[in-house]
Amino acid sequence: MTPSLIWFRSDLRVHDNTALAQAAREGPAVAVFLRTPGQWRQHGHGDNKLDFWHRGVLALRETLQGLNIPLLHRDLEDDTEVPQTLLDIAREVGAKRLHFNREYPWNEARRDARVTRAFDEAGLTAIGHHDAVAYAPGELLTGGGDYYKVFTPFAKAWHRQLSGERLTLRDAPAPQQAFPVATDPPPEAPAWQDAPAAAEEWPAGEEAAGDRLERFLRFRGRHYVEQRDFPAVKGTSTLSPYLALGMISYRQCMQAVLAENDGRLAEGDAGLVAWVNELIWREFYQHVAVGFPEVCRHHAFQPHTEALPWRSDDESLKAWQEGRTGYPLVDAAMRQLRHTGWMHNRLRMVTAMFLAKHLLIDWRRGEAFFMQHLVDGEFAANNGGWQWAASTGTDAVPYFRIFNPTTQSRRFDPDGRFIAHWVPELAALPAQARHEPSAQQRKAAGYPAQLVEHRAARARALDAFKNLSA
Numbered sequence: 001m002t003p004s005l006i007w008f009r010s011d012l013r014v015h016d017n018t019a020l021a022q023a024a025r026e027g028p029a030v031a032v033f034l035r036t037p038g039q040w041r042q043h044g045h046g047d048n049k050l051d052f053w054h055r056g057v058l059a060l061r062e063t064l065q066g067l068n069i070p071l072l073h074r075d076l077e078d079d080t081e082v083p084q085t086l087l088d089i090a091r092e093v094g095a096k097r098l099h100f101n102r103e104y105p106w107n108e109a110r111r112d113a114r115v116t117r118a119f120d121e122a123g124l125t126a127i128g129h130h131d132a133v134a135y136a137p138g139e140l141l142t143g144g145g146d147y148y149k150v151f152t153p154f155a156k157a158w159h160r161q162l163s164g165e166r167l168t169l170r171d172a173p174a175p176q177q178a179f180p181v182a183t184d185p186p187p188e189a190p191a192w193q194d195a196p197a198a199a200e201e202w203p204a205g206e207e208a209a210g211d212r213l214e215r216f217l218r219f220r221g222r223h224y225v226e227q228r229d230f231p232a233v234k235g236t237s238t239l240s241p242y243l244a245l246g247m248i249s250y251r252q253c254m255q256a257v258l259a260e261n262d263g264r265l266a267e268g269d270a271g272l273v274a275w276v277n278e279l280i281w282r283e284f285y286q287h288v289a290v291g292f293p294e295v296c297r298h299h300a301f302q303p304h305t306e307a308l309p310w311r312s313d314d315e316s317l318k319a320w321q322e323g324r325t326g327y328p329l330v331d332a333a334m335r336q337l338r339h340t341g342w343m344h345n346r347l348r349m350v351t352a353m354f355l356a357k358h359l360l361i362d363w364r365r366g367e368a369f370f371m372q373h374l375v376d377g378e379f380a381a382n383n384g385g386w387q388w389a390a391s392t393g394t395d396a397v398p399y400f401r402i403f404n405p406t407t408q409s410r411r412f413d414p415d416g417r418f419i420a421h422w423v424p425e426l427a428a429l430p431a432q433a434r435h436e437p438s439a440q441q442r443k444a445a446g447y448p449a450q451l452v453e454h455r456a457a458r459a460r461a462l463d464a465f466k467n468l469s470a
Contacts, residue, residue: 001028002027003027003181004022004027004030004096004098004099005031005095005097005098006019006024006029006030006032006098006099007019007031007032007033007098007099008031008032009100009108009246010103010132010244010246011245011246012053012056012057012246012247013060013246013247014173015169015170015172015252016170017131017170018131018170019100019101019129019131020099020172021172022099024174028176028179029173030072030089030093031060031071031072032072032073032089033060033072034074034075034076034082034085035073035074035075035076036076036081036082037075039077039078041193045371045372046194046371046373047192047193047195048196048341048373048375049341049375050190050192051189051192051197052196052241052341054189054190055203055204056247057073057187059204059207059247060205061183061186064183067175067176068177068178070181072181072184075187079111080114082111082114082115083117084118086115086118086126087124090124096124097124097125097127098115098124099127100115100126102129102131102132104380105289106293106297107296131249132249133250133286134162134251135166135283137290137291138290140154140158140287146291147287147288147292149395154280155284158283167251167255167258168251197339197341198340201340201341202341202375204247205247206242208242208247209248212237212238212239213237213256214256216236216238217256220235220236220237221257221269222269223235224274228274229412230412230413231332231346231413231418232417240342240378240381241342241375241376243279243378244376244378244381250279253279254276254279257272260272261273282378284384285381286380288301289380295384295387296379300387300392300393301387301392301394301396302392302393305390305468308362308392308464308465310360311360313359313361316361317355317365319448320351320355320361321369322338323338323423324448325450325451326442326448327354327405327406327409328409328416328423328426328434328447329347329405329408329412329419330405331422331423332413332423333348333350333422334351335422335423337351337370337373340375341375342374342376343374346412348370349385349388350408352366352385352389353397353402354405356390357402357457357461358402358451358454358457358458358461360461360464363387363390367386370386391465399461399465402462404454409435409436410435413435414431415431416429416431416433419434428445
């Protein structure tokens with residue numbers, strides 16, 4: 001029988017995979033995974049994500065072998081080689097059709113368009129499926145036919161127009177008859193620039209993702225609202241790396257919530273409803289990346305904020321990156337990021353706002369640093385979060401809202417446990433002193449003075465934004 005190709009990218013699973021399900025329905029399937037590690041690094045991905053990606057492909061390879069689906073692997077210089085490489089593989093195995101799940105940011109969408117065009121010109125067929133989001137970008141629009149710029153009406157429309165079909169799980173393929181194409185040897189790990197985060201912290205593959213989802217819903221999901229903002233508590237799902245690389249789908253997450261919440265997503269248990277809202281935020285930012293492509297080209301969503309007088313202060317930037325700002329919660333969060341490849345969501349807001357407003361350093365420099373270290377680095381979500389915190393983006397926090405890191409610390413790490421873990425030089429201090437050590441306590445602990453004083457930094461940021469609007 002004529003095989004179909006399934007091109008895996010950031011969808012490393014066999015369950016609930018739209019492209020794979022369609023390819024398997026047509027007959028034997030041959031899987032392909034293409035790497036462009038040099039280009040991935042140019043686009044900001046660091047060793048934590050590349051390692052997780054690599055281990056995810058190894059896990060996928062093992063699962064596919066159990067289904068008799070061969071996996072072919074190629075390393076390329078950049079994505080300009082992708083169309084011809086896929087055509088060559090199609091001809092080698094005798095495939096007439098290629099299936100893939102769409103990716104939406106600017107570069108990925110252009111790459112996929114080149115592939116589709118090349119297959120069409122060669123008399124073959126390439127089919128892109130909408131799999132990563134409930135609504136394809138451009139499908140969920142305002143009454144005026146525009147992309148949404150604000151999350152809340154987007155979320156309301158998302159729920160209002162939701163149909164059961166959008167949450168229907170795709171069947172995993174049954175084992176196929178052995179096909180006369182051999183699976184390639186396992187790909188070698190990329191050459192690391194830095195040691196990636198410990199693999200035991202982030203076990204890869206869809207089985208690990210499913211286990212994490214089950215544990216979250218069983219033990220923490222119903223407490224999500226009360227616990228999600230406290231970094232010393234395991235109150236979040238930590239599923240973001242698995243969602244970013246498609247080791248689990250949004251449909252699997254939503255179906256699990258439906259099963260736990262009496263068939264409801266927008267009502268019922270407050271914790272589960274709040275977590276669903278976070279999944280919809282991820283989709284919102286995917287739509288923004290398509291509807292407003294300037295954000296994919298290093299521009300602010302709000303054009304007038306391009307004139308902000310960002311400071312060039314490499315020493316302060318480095319202190320922020322290394323967790324030496326003199327604000328214990330900020331420093332603890334940055335050290336968590338560098339050590340684990342992940343940061344608690346509340347702290348992503350705190351650290352981003354500190355860089356953009358306390359230090360008045362261009363948010364793009366922070367966005368790039370996060371991408372370099374995050375195991376869950378995903379362009380749309382990372383860019384959206386950074387622009388939100390910097391008051392340059394869609395649905396952004398008002399410019400005059402500037403988190404006081406010490407207040408945030410006392411509120412969300414009240415006994416200083418998170419600080420004590422990641423800033424151990426302060427662990428011997430009384431709990432309440434960890435939030436804002438005195439000069440004497442800093443000196444004794446070898447902990448730095450504050451880079452900036454909160455009130456002065458706030459006044460400077462407000463002046464910058466006020467002068468901008470004038």
